[in-house]
Amino acid sequence: MLVEDVMDFLRQVPPFQFLDGKDLKAIAGKVSLEFYPKDALILRQKGPASLYLRIIKKGGVKVYRISDSGEEVLIDYRGEGDVFGLLSLMGEDGQKSNVVAVEDTICYLVKKDDVMKLIETNPLFTEYFFKSHMTRYIDKTYDEMHGRNVLAGSGDKLLFTTRVEEIAAREVATATEDVSIQEAAMLMTARKISSLVILDGNGLPAGIVTDRDLREKVVARGRDVDEPVKNVMSLPLVRVDSKDFCFEAVLKMIKYNIHHLLVIRDGELQGVITNHDLMILQGTSPLSFAKDIENQITVEGLAPVAGKINNIVGLLLKDGAKASSIAKVISEINDRLVRKVLGMAERKFGRPPLPYCWIALGSEGRKEQTFKTDQDNALIYADPQGENEALEAGEYFRQFAVFVREALLKCCFPPCPAGFMASNPEWNQPLRTWKKYFTDWVSTPTAEAVLKSLIFFDFRPIYGDMALAGQLRDHLVSILQDEMVFLGFLANKIIRNRPPIGFMKSFVVEKSGEHKDELNLKLKGIAPIVDAVRLFALEKGVAETSTLERMEALRGKHTIVEEYAEELEHAFEFIMLLRITHQYGQIKAGKQPDNFINPDNLSNLQKKTIKDAFSLISRIQDLIIERYKALIL
Amino acid sequence: MRAVGKKIIMFRKKKAADANAPAIHGLSVTEARYTVFDTELTGLDEKKDGIISMGAVKMTGGRIELGETFNMLANPGTNHMKPGSVIVHGITPSELAEKPPIGQVLSGFLDFCGGDIVVGHMVSIDLAFIGKEMKRLPGREFRNRAVDTFSLVEWLRKRGCRTGFPVSGKLHELARCLGIAVRQAHDALMDAFITAQLFQRLIPLLAEEGVGDIEGLLRIGDPDKGGERHRFFSGEIGNF
Numbered sequence: 063m064l065v066e067d068v069m070d071f072l073r074q075v076p077p078f079q080f081l082d083g084k085d086l087k088a089i090a091g092k093v094s095l096e097f098y099p100k101d102a103l104i105l106r107q108k109g110p111a112s113l114y115l116r117i118i119k120k121g122g123v124k125v126y127r128i129s130d131s132g133e134e135v136l137i138d139y140r141g142e143g144d145v146f147g148l149l150s151l152m153g154e155d156g157q158k159s160n161v162v163a164v165e166d167t168i169c170y171l172v173k174k175d176d177v178m179k180l181i182e183t184n185p186l187f188t189e190y191f192f193k194s195h196m197t198r199y200i201d202k203t204y205d206e207m208h209g210r211n212v213l214a215g216s217g218d219k220l221l222f223t224t225r226v227e228e229i230a231a232r233e234v235a236t237a238t239e240d241v242s243i244q245e246a247a248m249l250m251t252a253r254k255i256s257s258l259v260i261l262d263g264n265g266l267p268a269g270i271v272t273d274r275d276l277r278e279k280v281v282a283r284g285r286d287v288d289e290p291v292k293n294v295m296s297l298p299l300v301r302v303d304s305k306d307f308c309f310e311a312v313l314k315m316i317k318y319n320i321h322h323l324l325v326i327r328d329g330e331l332q333g334v335i336t337n338h339d340l341m342i343l344q345g346t347s348p349l350s351f352a353k354d355i356e357n358q359i360t361v362e363g364l365a366p367v368a369g370k371i372n373n374i375v376g377l378l379l380k381d382g383a384k385a386s387s388i389a390k391v392i393s394e395i396n397d398r399l400v401r402k403v404l405g406m407a408e409r410k411f412g413r414p415p416l417p418y419c420w421i422a423l424g425s426e427g428r429k430e431q432t433f434k435t436d437q438d439n440a441l442i443y444a445d446p447q448g449e450n451e452a453l454e455a456g457e458y459f460r461q462f463a464v465f466v467r468e469a470l471l472k473c474c475f476p477p478c479p480a481g482f483m484a485s486n487p488e489w490n491q492p493l494r495t496w497k498k499y500f501t502d503w504v505s506t507p508t509a510e511a512v513l514k515s516l517i518f519f520d521f522r523p524i525y526g527d528m529a530l531a532g533q534l535r536d537h538l539v540s541i542l543q544d545e546m547v548f549l550g551f552l553a554n555k556i557i558r559n560r561p562p563i564g565f566m567k568s569f570v571v572e573k574s575g576e577h578k579d580e581l582n583l584k585l586k587g588i589a590p591i592v593d594a595v596r597l598f599a600l601e602k603g604v605a606e607t608s609t610l611e612r613m614e615a616l617r618g619k620h621t622i623v624e625e626y627a628e629e630l631e632h633a634f635e636f637i638m639l640l641r642i643t644h645q646y647g648q649i650k651a652g653k654q655p656d657n658f659i660n661p662d663n664l665s666n667l668q669k670k671t672i673k674d675a676f677s678l679i680s681r682i683q684d685l686i687i688e689r690y691k692a693l694i695l
Numbered sequence: 696m697r698a699v700g701k702k703i704i705m706f707r708k709k710k711a712a713d714a715n716a717p718a719i720h721g722l723s724v725t726e727a728r729y730t731v732f733d734t735e736l737t738g739l740d741e742k743k744d745g746i747i748s749m750g751a752v753k754m755t756g757g758r759i760e761l762g763e764t765f766n767m768l769a770n771p772g773t774n775h776m777k778p779g780s781v782i783v784h785g786i787t788p789s790e791l792a793e794k795p796p797i798g799q800v801l802s803g804f805l806d807f808c809g810g811d812i813v814v815g816h817m818v819s820i821d822l823a824f825i826g827k828e829m830k831r832l833p834g835r836e837f838r839n840r841a842v843d844t845f846s847l848v849e850w851l852r853k854r855g856c857r858t859g860f861p862v863s864g865k866l867h868e869l870a871r872c873l874g875i876a877v878r879q880a881h882d883a884l885m886d887a888f889i890t891a892q893l894f895q896r897l898i899p900l901l902a903e904e905g906v907g908d909i910e911g912l913l914r915i916g917d918p919d920k921g922g923e924r925h926r927f928f929s930g931e932i933g934n935f
Contacts, residue, residue: 064752064761064888091762094755097895166874171758 065090068170075117076667080186089180093117094171098163105147105161110492112147112157114171118664121167127159139164143666151177226311227304230325230335236261239268243280243294244287246271257322257334260295267331269295272322301326302335311335347556347585361406361469368399368473372433375646385432385638397422399438401525403469407462414462415455416492417527418443423482427520428592429608432642433655436469437475437515441484441532445492455492463490480518493530497537504541507551514550516593519600520607539603549601550693556593557683557694561676562586582659583644587637587672590679591630594686598623609634622685626678633675640668706751722909724898725756729842730765730811731891732804734821739769745771746797747823750803750883751890752876753811765807766884789866800833805832812846812909813814816866816890820917842916844890846911847897850915854904869893 072078078086094114098104098121105112107127122141122568129135140146150157151174168326180187236259237246249260250273262268271291279285279294300313300318304327311323321337358364371392378388404420424439425431441459446452450471467477477483484490491499499516503511523531542548551561562581581587592609598620599612606612610631616623645655661669687694732751738744746769753763770791780844815821815860817842829837848860861868866889870877875892878885906912 063766063884064764068761093761095759095761095892095895096757097892097899099896099899100900170761 068093070115071119071170074666075145078117081180081184082493085180085184085250089172089176092173092176096169096171098167098169098538099165100163100165102163102167103160104163104167104169105150105157105159105170107157107160109157111278112150113174114147114179114213115145115151115174116147116169116171117145117662118142119168119170121163121165123167123205124164125159125161141669148177157420182495198249205314210213217384224308225304226302226306226308226325226335227327227332229308229339230304231255231339232260232333234331234333234405236267237271237291239263239290239292241291242288243276243285243291247276247287256336256338258291259324259331259334261289267299267324268292268324269297270299270324270334270664271295274321296322299324303327304332308335308340311672312340315340349626355395355402358402361403361407361472364399364469365472365474366404368475371395372646372649375432375642376650379643379646384637385642389430392431392433393426396426396431397524399473400466400470403473404525406469407465408463411458411462414443415451416444416446416459417530418525419526419530420466420484421521421531424519425520427522427607429522430588430592430638432638433645433649435475436478437470437477438482439466439484439524440482440489440518441491442496442534443490443492444527444530445494452492456487456490462484467515477501493533494650496534500534500538501541502543504548507548512555515548516555516596520596522607524693535605539605542551542600542603546690546693549597550690552593552597552600553686553690554694556590556597557687559585559590559593560592560683561679579662580658580660582657583637583641585660585676587679588634588641590683591634591637593684594679595623595630597686626682629678630682636671637675640664640672712754715813716742721835723756723907724901724909724912725907727909728809728811729754729755729814729891729894730808730839731759731814731887731894732765732808732821732888733815733890734824735883736820736824738850739820740828741823744824745769746792746828747771748883749870750885750887751804751807752884752887754814754891754894759888759895759896764884764887765804766882767800767803768794769797772797796831797828798906801825801828802832802835805837808837811839812842812913814837814842814844814890814916815896815918816844816886816893817864818845822918840913841918842894843918843920844893844897844916846918847894847901847912847916849920851900851904856900856904858900866890866893 065087069086072081072086072090078089081089096116104116104123115497118140120142122139123146124139125146127135167514182188189403235249235253235255235257237249238261241249246258246260250256250271257272258271259267260269269292271294275294280287285294300314300320300323302314302325304321314323315321315337315359316659323335325335354367355364358367374395375388375392378391383695400420400422408414419442421440421442422428423440424436426438426602443455443459446455467483467485471477482489500515503515503518507515521531546656595609595612595616598604598616599606601614602619604612604615604619606615613623615625617627618624640659641657644659645657648655658672661672664672699701730751730753732749733749734746735748736744736746748768749765750767751765753760768791770793774876780875813822822841825837844866848864851858852860858873861872867877870889870893873893873896874888875896877889901907901912901915906915
């Protein structure tokens with residue numbers, strides 16, 4: 063019983079969670095438990111080597127050294143689920159740091175011999191301790207986050223993870239028993255539905271009429287269409303609970319050889335689920351969604367389709383997709399949507415007077431959007447010849463862009479609060495003006511210019527004459543050549559956003575306000591990586607805009623990326639996935655998605671991984687400081 | 696009830712004088728080996744009632760050895776099992792009838808204890824019942840020295856220890872007050888584990904008061920310091 067409790071705990075704690083049941087049980091049976099009151103010195107620097115690996119069950123400790131000059135050097139804080147004493151255990155020359163309890167602390171102790179045996183026999187365990195934590199066990203973290211999907215086979219996963227209520231039609235068409243077959247068929251035709259629930263005199267479902275009933279029992283048998291519909295309705299009515307997984311619905315359909323089930327919620331008829339719904343579920347793909355977009359010809363038709371983009375995120379998450387894949391798919395769909403709107407605008411305003419290119423900015427430019435965000439876009443058009451052409455083009459593209467802004471608004475893309483939109487004349491300009499903007503920002507890097515450059519330098523062509531965007535990119539690369547002062551400003555901005563490590567429980571969280579004790583994932587996790595990689599890309603004149611593609615392009619060109627690309631990539635993927643999962647949960651709960659997570663709600667492995675990501679960011683920032691030493695303010 | 700108390704005192708007095716007790720002198724509190732245990736009884740009447748389960752966990756100084764436990768149900772050899780006690784333990788008399796006789800369980804427990812100091816909460820009653828059942832094991836003796844965590848708590852309380860203890864002194868209340876997890880499940884091993892964690896937390900508090908050697912611990916943790924009386928009057932039901 064005591065051993066079971068230990069096992070339950072260790073199952074949550076890396077690297078013990080990687081042990082199989084047998085090894086875990088063996089270890090748990092040999093574990094002991096110690097209590098350290100606040101301020102107790104657990105391990106003493108220069109004291110004897112530790113005989114145990116300690117795992118913090120409750121409380122927290124501070125690890126620090128006293129340097130030769132007598133200064134206290136903080137090494138780390140460790141919290142619940144963290145281990146300490148490993149190095150001392152492995153080494154021959156005693157304990158090298160002090161470990162003191164910063165609050166009342168309970169630790170599980172694993173004997174040295176048992177740890178050594180695991181290190182010798184269990185590769186995952188060994189890797190956790192001795193290789194780069196981040197890259198080696200990140201995949202395990204993914205598995206954990208997608209854990210509940212592991213049970214189901216890959217193809218039919220969605221059947222096991224999607225509840226009936228998520229896909230069943232919400233509206234139920236009903237008719238009373240006494241309507242005629244013809245009336246029922248007319249009603250079904252008018253509402254474009256394949257089934258009709260027939261209610262008895264008390265208003266309770268008595269049966270269901272489906273397309274198949276009309277075909278088999280009416281047309282094939284030459285039955286009189288004036289007969290009451292109850293003569294041809296199907297019995298029995300098979301029900302499925304709205305909370306059941308779709309798999310249950312499939313089983314019932316197979317068992318009763320029917321294609322329609324009544325969906326019951328709290329005893330009430332809530333809808334109907336059909337075999338078609340289930341087929342769509344299994345076939346739900348971003349591709350079919352993209353087709354849906356292509357099929358629309360009006361903004362009004364596009365809007366409801368756009369409203370469903372968030373559902374795709376849910377499906378992709380359930381499928382265990384990586385954050386970057388989800389972002390890629392969403393970008394592709396959003397791009398198509400924007401292109402569709404631009405096509406509609408061209409039809410409305412006629413042929414544009416000059417070639418133009420519609421560009422996406424910021425996260426949209428980097429293809430790192432997940433849930434629909436603000437509009438961030440701009441328009442470049444070819445340099446006009448003469449004043450008349452300039453006036454005409456200016457007027458055309460302004461109206462054009464206003465139409466696009468409104469259309470995107472209808473598709474649930476709110477306007478950019480900072481006004482970074484093509485509908486703003488400042489961001490709707492000929493190529494030469496754009497070149498001048500970029501040149502000005504680089505040569506005179508005011509705070510505002512630096513801020514704008516962060517958003518605009520991530521531009522990506524979406525539609526129109528791509529060559530215009532290409533020329534602007536070439537211009538940017540050429541003006542940044544050896545422009546160390548501007549890059550130095552970017553570097554300064556980056557290193558001022560230090561990651562929240564070195565704090566008890568690992569995280570510096572918001573200190574007050576609505577998000578007190580929460581961690582801003584975007585500001586503290588995603589932005590530092592995006593900004594650092596952008597700096598590297600601009601240094602080397604890399605044209606790619608997405609963070610991962612930039613890193614790929616920089617391999618072999620940039621020493622920092624060369625060394626840290628893999629870890630950075632994993633850290634980035636992990637934080638993005640954490641954020642997507644968090645936001646999807648909020649959307650599902652009917653809340654506005656935000657970037658704030660409560661570290662207490664993370665698993666130990668997640669905490670550990672994010673802490674590793676932060677120390678990686680910190681290392682990268684130190685390297686940036688080193689690189690831009692002379693320019694750091 | 697008083698008769699029970701008297702008997703305990705006699706039993707303890709006899710023990711304390713025994714020169715053949717395992718050698719533990721000169722050890723510090725943090726070096727000694729302990730067996731922290733608890734018994735479940737059919738009731739508190741030493742004449743009619745009996746032991747129905749014994750649970751224990753080992754400690755080395757302040758370290759609880761989670762894998763070294765003893766946990767056995769016993770056929771108490773008495774039919775004096777009250778309906779109320781069934782509710783507390785969730786164990787029925789017919790279940791117990793299939794268990795090994797108390798003599799056999801007690802013998803296993805003695806083997807488990809070895810020469811350890813035994814520790815329990817309000818432990819004199821447990822010791823009294825063990826003393827009564829020892830006659831089933833002719834030729835064997837139970838000479839281990841004993842420490843009562845209740846006596847330790849009372850001693851610390853009188854010394855004005857910085858940690859406040861609840862007045863009742865009941866095991867589960869003390870545990871909750873010290874942040875020790877208490878489960879609803881009522882069994883001898885779980886209570887022994889809770890007692891062990893209580894003892895674990897008392898060790899540093901005792902050290903602050905200058906109690907660091909075994910002699911001092913045995914003196915202030917003497918089970919005869921009123922623990923059993925308190926249990927009667929406070930309605931502690933842990934051992935029914």
